Amino acid sequence: MKEGPDISHVAALIGDPARANMLMALMNGKALTASELAAEAGVTAQTASGHLAKLQQGDLVQVRKQGRHKYFALANADVAAALEGLMGLAAGQLRTRTGPKDAAMREARVCYNHLAGRRGVQMFASLLARDYLRENGEAIAMTTAGAGFAGDFGIDLDALHAARAPLCRSCLDWSERRTHLAGSLGRALLTRMEDLGWLRHDPKSRAILFSDTGLVAFDAAFPTEKGTR
Amino acid sequence: MKEGPDISHVAALIGDPARANMLMALMNGKALTASELAAEAGVTAQTASGHLAKLQQGDLVQVRKQGRHKYFALANADVAAALEGLMGLAAGQLRTRTGPKDAAMREARVCYNHLAGRRGVQMFASLLARDYLRENGEAIAMTTAGAGFAGDFGIDLDALHAARAPLCRSCLDWSERRTHLAGSLGRALLTRMEDLGWLRHDPKSRAILFSDTGLVAFDAAFPTEKGTR
DNA sequence: TTCATACTTCGACCGTAGCCGAAGCATTCA
DNA sequence: TGAATGCTTCGGCTACGGTCGAAGTATGAA
Incomplete structure (x- = not known):
């Protein structure tokens, strides 16, 4: 079984725990930097970079470059809706936590x-x-x-x-x-x-x-x- | 990154091409046997058996034993809805084909x-x-x-x-x-x-x-x- | 300019999960 | 009862993808 020109590709993107954590962190509609998402997912910056590139290529997130930061957000409302649907199946729990200090x-x-x-x-x-x-x-x-x-x-x-x-x-x-x-x-x-x-x-x-x-x-x-x- | 007690598990189930093909084949609401699903997914019966066990364990499909056949169907409407949502993201194509001969x-x-x-x-x-x-x-x-x-x-x-x-x-x-x-x-x-x-x-x-x-x-x-x- | 920060690329390691052949149950049919 | 069918379990192979260290690039700060 190789060819999967279908739903499986996007599902596999969400299927990785690190990427899923990133997407969940973005579910509140706010934009987060690559570093924040790396921390959110519990992986190093290199690993996060690879994940985010895949999410971007799969049109799940949109990116905005801001100086030396890269802000990521969900690509559109459809992505949020699809995640909502999966959350319904998983009866999962949300995780929030965001933002600065001072x-x-x-x-x-x-x-x-x-x-x-x-x-x-x-x-x-x-x-x-x-x-x-x-x-x-x-x-x-x-x-x-x-x-x-x-x-x-x-x-x-x-x-x-x-x-x-x-x-x-x-x-x-x-x-x-x-x-x-x-x-x-x-x-x-x-x-x-x-x-x-x-x-x-x-x-x-x-x-x-x-x-x-x-x-x-x-x-x-x-x-x-x-x-x- | 290991712990993913969330959305990622169910997404990973859908993320495998073979399993995704099986689920897509069940999207019309009909029930299919393990063998039919194996053919649908393009894998052998043994492989399909493992996949179907996982789908069942993840509450994505329900099973009904009928003599020496096992009929699988989507577990509920929520599953279909979640798949619909993912299809929207993938802009994927449906595949049909079903049933007997004589x-x-x-x-x-x-x-x-x-x-x-x-x-x-x-x-x-x-x-x-x-x-x-x-x-x-x-x-x-x-x-x-x-x-x-x-x-x-x-x-x-x-x-x-x-x-x-x-x-x-x-x-x-x-x-x-x-x-x-x-x-x-x-x-x-x-x-x-x-x-x-x-x-x-x-x-x-x-x-x-x-x-x-x-x-x-x-x-x-x-x-x-x-x-x- | 020089230093610090944010992110990316490269390379290598490793584990997991998908895959199939072969054998094993279970059910039906002759 | 024995043969055929449908599904499952077992064992071993393979490969894909996630992971991180180290080095490289770009941007902002001093």
């Missing part, structure tokens, strides 16, 4: 050169909600209203456009596990807020520390749905 | 000592539809109306009750892949119809040959939903 880092930190963490996600969501930015798949475009907002905020868009770097890019947040704003605009927003005295860098870590008045101003500038009222 | 045998034949084949299934279904028999899981009980019908048909129920053998048993039909009536009642019905001259045994095979008048009488005695009018 509270300040989760709240706000610098990601390369832009704002990340809970505040970074908040800022990006606020810009999207007010239609200053629009997401089209991977691409992010600024609206004319967004350009006005950025100008009012004290950002020189012409200078940004002159540079060759892309204006807006989405970036996967490793603590929130949602996307936040990167690109030259993300960088400009962070430096502008630093100039305004809203925040400063923690010299001992990547954490970003808001001043009291800065935090109020930030919430006013980037309101969330709850905070808008 | 047309006369499929139409009607003797199964041990009772009527089997299309006519046997018809008879059983007719008795159930008119509430002469009632199915309770594995058990089959005769109703009082059924007792009256049997008496009118010329069957001595007292004699059957006197014998130690069970009155009614269901028997899985290998060509129709549905259950038909076995037990002492099934035996009595067949011999009674032979006495009435409705049918006779083919001396060269297990086939049962109806006479023209016998077939008309049989259809009248055991009408199907379509034939009732």
Whole structure:
């Protein structure tokens, strides 16, 4: 028995304990790095790398490269549904456990050169909600209203456009596990807020520390749905 | 990575090509013998036996022993649902192909000592539809109306009750892949119809040959939903 | 630049599981 | 009773795939 151009291939992918643990860890919809998945599966990084390559080739996971990290997530809802079905047969138990350590880092930190963490996600969501930015798949475009907002905020868009770097890019947040704003605009927003005295860098870590008045101003500038009222 | 008390075990069962082929062959809901499944999977009987034992132990299939045959079917609808989910991921193709050879045998034949084949299934279904028999899981009980019908048909129920053998048993039909009536009642019905001259045994095979008048009488005695009018 | 981190590739080891031939039961049929 | 059929157990072979150490590449940090 050799040829199995069917269901068996994908089932065999799930059938390995290490890979199954990885997939189960991804079942909450969050993205995890290769190292995290290796720990989750209880194997070394080399072994995990091989497993993840197979999962990717089998279209069970999608990958997003982020600097020197690789974030893996389930490929689509169908994969989750298939796993659910198998879980029903196994009457298995879920395993959770996720995420980082430092509270300040989760709240706000610098990601390369832009704002990340809970505040970074908040800022990006606020810009999207007010239609200053629009997401089209991977691409992010600024609206004319967004350009006005950025100008009012004290950002020189012409200078940004002159540079060759892309204006807006989405970036996967490793603590929130949602996307936040990167690109030259993300960088400009962070430096502008630093100039305004809203925040400063923690010299001992990547954490970003808001001043009291800065935090109020930030919430006013980037309101969330709850905070808008 | 060793311990995988989860989803991976059942997935590994499906992950073997031979076993996957067997499961796919069972996806139409019909029951198949070990030999048929071996052929379906492209392995020898010994190998298939091992695979089927594992599938049974993993609660993916249920088994029913029928004389020297063993009929396997999917354990429940959950299994089928899980397989469906995996098929969705594999975009796989179904494979069908089933069943016996001789047309006369499929139409009607003797199964041990009772009527089997299309006519046997018809008879059983007719008795159930008119509430002469009632199915309770594995058990089959005769109703009082059924007792009256049997008496009118010329069957001595007292004699059957006197014998130690069970009155009614269901028997899985290998060509129709549905259950038909076995037990002492099934035996009595067949011999009674032979006495009435409705049918006779083919001396060269297990086939049962109806006479023209016998077939008309049989259809009248055991009408199907379509034939009732 | 130099160092540290995250991931990948290479090579070798090893265990497990699939496979079949042969023999062994169990059931049916003559 | 003996012969045929259907399935299982046993034993041994083979190979595929998971595993890790060590070295290699890429990215970010100092």
